[in-house]
Amino acid sequence: MTTSRPPESPLGRGPESRRPRSPLGRVSGHFIGAYGLLLLTALLFLTFSLARPDTFPTLDNVSSILSNQSISAILALGATIPIATGRFDLSIGYGLGLAHVMVLHLIVSDDWPWPAACLVVIIGAGTIGVLNGLLVEFARIDSFIATLGTGTVMYGVTGWITAGARIVPGPxxxxDAFTDLYDSKFLNLPAPAFYVLALAIVLWLLLERLPLGRYLYVIGSNPRAADLVGIPTRRYGVYAFLGSGLVVGFAGVLLAAQQQLGNPSVGMDYLLPAFVGALLGSTTIKPGRANAAGTLVAVAVLAIGLAGIGQLGAEFWVTPLFDGGTLLLAVGLAGYAARRRLRAGATTARQEPPQETAAPPTGKGPPQSP
Incomplete structure (x- = not known):
């Protein structure tokens, strides 16, 4: 005697076999996806503290980590802004090198007051960001190619200014007020850590609480939909690169105060960690989209990991190996988080009953029948 089976769906399973996940499973899955990297940060800190109890969990070590990773964190936050729109700014490393060299050149060689030199450099970095935005949004050059091209030009300008040599201050x-931008402390912690925190708060407010941030996210997720609802995508794309450029300028000022000499090749050392932090940050807190809080968590993972393996006596080649491997992992996780977010949105849309909607207020909707 044979029994008949219900026909299978194209995916190989009948609708009755698709059991919805329990509320507990959905909550736990969301928690792990959103805060798993934060838990990993705590786990790494605990692991290295147990391995090196005399040196790792100390205030001096924490201050050193916060100070050493502050510029990478600032650059990562700057890279987060274009990533929110689906663009990439590969010029940030070259821009960092040019900005810190220009600050020292204006102060040391041209005797500029340091506040004026810092202000001019930050404005100049913002101008370069606008140029990147114009090339990407209006000239329609891919962001990888456009920003790599402008970055290479900036590297050439850096070499022209320094003649390939370091800028060394006189006797x-x-x-002191300039070097205190980096060397000073507040609440017994290095001042650069508070710069990072302040920038992260500003970026969080911009992306999560202001219409500008919502527009950037819409552009990054669906540029065509953004056009249809009347968002000027090109203009906001330029705004994203402008924000990135201003942040790079500020990071260059801070790097000059830290290094206290102009090194024409130092900027590229910060490019990879910045992108690792920004891309890995898009997989946590708000998985699937770039966000300031996630970037901070990702930078903390990298900082603790590098400090820990350094105290364990790792060889010099472990750092680039760690950065490169983490970048590959970050790109893979970021893509997976974005696809998962899109699938979740599509599932929600299918489950909701269709509703009558009014025409968009922009006048770009379909014509209404009389």
């Missing part, structure tokens, strides 16, 4: 040194 009198740099103004």
């Amino acid at each position: 009198e040194g740099l103004p």
Whole structure:
């Protein structure tokens, strides 16, 4: 005696076999996806603290980590802004090198007051960001190619200014107020850590609480839909690169205060960690989209990991191996988180009953029948 089976769906399973996930499973899955990297940060800190109890969980070590990783964190936050729109700014490393060299050149060689030199450099970096945005949005050059091209030009300008040599201050040194931008402390913690925190708060407000941030996210997820609802995608794309450029300029000022000499090749050392932080950050807190809080968590994972393996006596080649492997992992996880977010949105849309909607207020909707 044979029994008949219901016909299978094209996916190989009948609708009755698709059991919905329990509420507990959905909550736990969301928690792990959103806060798993934060838990990994705590686990790494605990692991290295147990391995090196005398040196790792100390205030001096924490201060050193916060100070050493502050510029990478600032650059990662700057890279987060174009990534929110689906673009990439590969010029940030070259821009960092040019900005810190220009600050020292204006102070040391041209005797500019340091506040004026810092302001001009930040404005100049923002201008370069606008140029990147124009090339990407209006000239329609791919963001990888456009920003790599402008970055290479900036690297050439850096070499022209320095003639391939370092800019070394005279016997009198740099103004104390300028070097204190990096060397000073607040609440017994390095001041650069508070710069990172302040920038992260500003970026969080911009992306999560202001219409500008929502527009950037819409452009990044669906540019065609953004056009249909009347968002000027090109203009906001330029705004994203402008924000990235301003952040790079500020990071260059801070790097000059830290290094206290102009090294024409130092900027590229920060490019990879910045992108690792920004891309890995898009897999946590709000998985599937770039966000400031996630970037901070990702930078913390990298900082603790590098500090820990350094104290364990790792060889010099472990750092680039760690950065490169983490970048590959970050790109893979970011793509997976974005696809998962799209699938979740599509599932929700299918489950919701169709509703009558009014025509968009922009006048770009379909014509209404009389």
